[in-house]
Amino acid sequence: MQKPQYRPDIDGLRAIAVILVVAYHAGVPGFGFGFIGVDVFFVISGYLITSLLLRELESTGSISLLSFYGRRVRRLMPAMVVVITASLVLGYILLTPIGQQQSLAESAIASIAFFANYYFIATTGGYFDGPTDQVPLLHMWSLSVEEQFYAVWPVLLIVSVAIAKRYQKRAWTIISMLAVLGIGASFFYGVWLSNTNPNAAYFSVLSRGWQLLAGALLACAVGRVLLVRASPAAVSALAWFGAGLLLVAAFVIEGSHAYPGWAGVLPVLSALALIVAGFGSSANPVSRLLSTRPFVFVGKISYPWYLWHWPLLAMARAYQLGEGDLIRDVALASLSFLLAYLTYRLVEKPVVGFFTQRSVSNQQLVKLGAFSSVLLALAAFGLMSHANQQKSMGFYRQLESAAEDVPDLRGKCHLSSPFQGLPDESICVNRSDREAPDLLLWGDSHADHYSPMLDELSDDLQFAFLQRTFSTCPPLMGYSHGYTQGHPQENDRNCELFKEEMASELSRLAERGLSGVVLSASWLGRPSSETHLSLAEEGLRDTVDMLLDYGLRVIVVAPTPVFSVPMTDCLARRTVESCSTFQRRLEKRREAILAVMHEIAEEEADVRIVDFYARLCPGGRCHSLLGDTVVYRDEHHLTTRAARELSPHARNDIEWLL
Incomplete structure (x- = not known):
């Protein structure tokens, strides 16, 4: 050598x-x-x-x-x-x-x-x-x-x-x-x-x-x-080839790719070529x-x-x-x-x-x-x-508890990619003393965070509910987020599989006495954007029509207010008033998706809209702390405690659903 x-x-x-x-x-x-x-x-x-x-x-x-x-x-x-x-x-x-x-x-x-x-x-x-x-x-x-x-x-x-x-x-x-x-x-x-x-x-x-x-x-x-x-010409060509591969990578590779995968060949060949040259x-x-x-x-x-x-x-x-x-x-x-x-x-x-x-x-x-x-x-x-x-001391203790305050059913029943089938029904029903669920909670993580609210009402109103939730998968039949950045498109394929399983399960649940469905999702995400709103409206109508065909009543939960930063982190550093300034201003999106929801509810007697905005945002300003309750565990998911405190405001609608 x-x-x-x-x-x-x-x-x-x-x-x-x-x-x-x-x-x-x-x-x-x-x-x-x-x-x-x-x-x-x-x-x-x-x-x-x-x-x-x-x-x-x-x-x-x-x-x-x-x-x-x-x-x-x-x-x-x-x-x-x-x-x-x-x-x-x-x-x-x-x-x-x-x-x-x-x-x-x-x-x-x-x-x-x-x-x-x-x-x-x-x-x-x-x-x-x-x-x-x-x-x-x-x-x-x-x-x-x-x-x-x-x-x-x-x-x-x-x-x-x-x-x-x-x-x-x-x-x-x-x-x-x-x-x-x-x-x-x-x-x-x-x-x-x-x-x-x-x-x-x-x-x-x-x-x-x-x-x-x-x-x-x-x-x-x-x-x-x-x-x-x-020859010098060949070596020079190899060097330019290596440099060119880096430029090719600039157009081919981006953060949404499953990486390194096949695309990882580009920088490796580039480095090898430049070393050899x-x-x-x-x-x-x-x-x-x-x-x-x-x-x-x-x-x-x-x-x-x-x-x-x-x-x-x-x-x-x-x-x-x-x-x-x-x-x-x-x-x-x-x-x-x-x-x-x-x-x-x-x-x-x-x-x-x-x-x-x-x-x-x-x-x-x-x-x-x-x-x-x-x-x-x-x-x-x-x-x-x-x-x-x-x-473990003072307000930090409360914030730490809030950050970890997730619903009891989440660990067993909330799904994400890859989809590997629905969990067994018995572990996703909040009460084991009922032969069949009376209600279905269906949606993404914004449905999951409302499960404590339903659980709080279930003893008083004597019902059981089944949770079926999948991350970034709103209950919109035929609708796909179509992510190109932030979430791999693989999630869309898994979401479609989840919704297909839900369509099959609904017929069985209806035969066993299911009376109503609560639909909730991150409606202020991609579905409410201008390019996706019409598709989301069509998807929501298809979902509601399918549920009504089974003789079910439907509640659609209006969009949950969202913030741009994690609220527990914000409260650990700043005042409550200061943290309120991080509320994301999505009024136009909210109005657009709400208009779609209310239009459907006006057309269908067995559909209602439940909106917690007035409770979460008194006077039009959303708060991260209401009384001594931390409302959000991150930017947009409610704490279990906050969700339970919403139960009185949903009682009449849930009773109607039964």
Whole structure:
């Protein structure tokens, strides 16, 4: 293998990758595809680390795991310790103790253990889910993927060498075959997982490993001088091809894609092409550009910049209750660049110099890394303990209770994608002493949050109700949200399956004595937009007609007032009056969808509209706190307590429904 040669163009490629990521996270227009910068990082990492391992193998005949992990500690830990420590301190100052500080502490521990990717699979709705832009250590998932990969890959190289010796084969042949098989298995698993569980597909090392292995396979090819010598024109064409793929990605890839999937090939091929084009010389224009001082400078501080930028952005958004502000975010991204430079000059370089001068052994480095991790974990536990103590006192305690105040039936009966059939009726009926449900509660999560209201009335009026609710799936027959952003279209397909099952179940319920149905949904969402209103009206009419054909009475619950920020977070920071200003002004949408509902009710004697607006918004101004009751557990879902307190205002209508 050739002697290691510094590649300034690879530092330049790092610069491109980190600029894409930071610009995307800061919300800079035109960078909606910027998250692919992480894919580029994976390819670079796989190429460089495998190259070092292969050089060690060629020069010594073996690979020292202790030396490898010692180098990883020296490379990753100094900046990582500084940034996680700073994040915990900022979290103590800026975040609330009702969930935010606890989540930060947990994610810090997961990051230290290099298990953050699986922590976020379990605790978030996905990388592209709205609230994740306020998770300060979300970006640590990529470091966890790398370290999980490198916990296995060097061991596999050692095993490959042993197999090669035993069967008298060339080690690089076994390693290359292993990389090819790994790429195929990981890639196709990722494609499959992108369609079945997009959240896991994005974060999992099993669906991302092929990107690192692609770089590793390239290292094998370079190490054996298997790259064909090409003319300057061909190399230049390859470089422009790699650059062009990034431009193609800008038009093909967006946050609503199931990613990485098939689309993940674009940034990987781009990175491979640019690395190959710069190999041996920088004769082509693209490689020369990447090798210029500005790109190389940004590339050298890309790691601390990546570490710093996201905690600053996420905490600022959390502190300002999720409000978007492009100027603020660009300013913070710029501040993170300065912090990255200072970290590089004052932390990374001095620490490496200290370790070199003192001849710190790899064993000592590994021990030092473990010791640093323990100290960080203790600091995280300290923040968690503080938050738990704070949230157990006074108004924080009430807000914490409100944030977790979900209906009893929600866990068992409220559904989301993928749809796997309706739950057994017996577990979704509020009373077990009735042979069949008298009422049906049907809708999305805005139906689910009214179930405590029905439960409150059921003892007095002696009825049982069955809950059938599915997230972002309003009870509109034949209507589809048609999401292109924010929610995958897969949800629409699952919603249609749910509604088909509901149509089948209704006939059975009607035969068994069902008397009425309560329809509720997030009517102020997509259904009330101008482009969807006519379709939603048709869908609501079709649903009502179907129910009336079964001889059922119908109540349609009017839109629930909504806010633009989580009310429990707002009340933890601001006054009640201030929080009321975050009410979303959707009067035109509300009037439009209400007009449709009232028109249907005027035409059909067995249809009524129930509207809680006057109760939730006395005097026309909606409140997050009525008396001593916290009304909302987030931006638009009522707390169980608030829903129960609405029961007197619905009693007559529910009695009519029976």
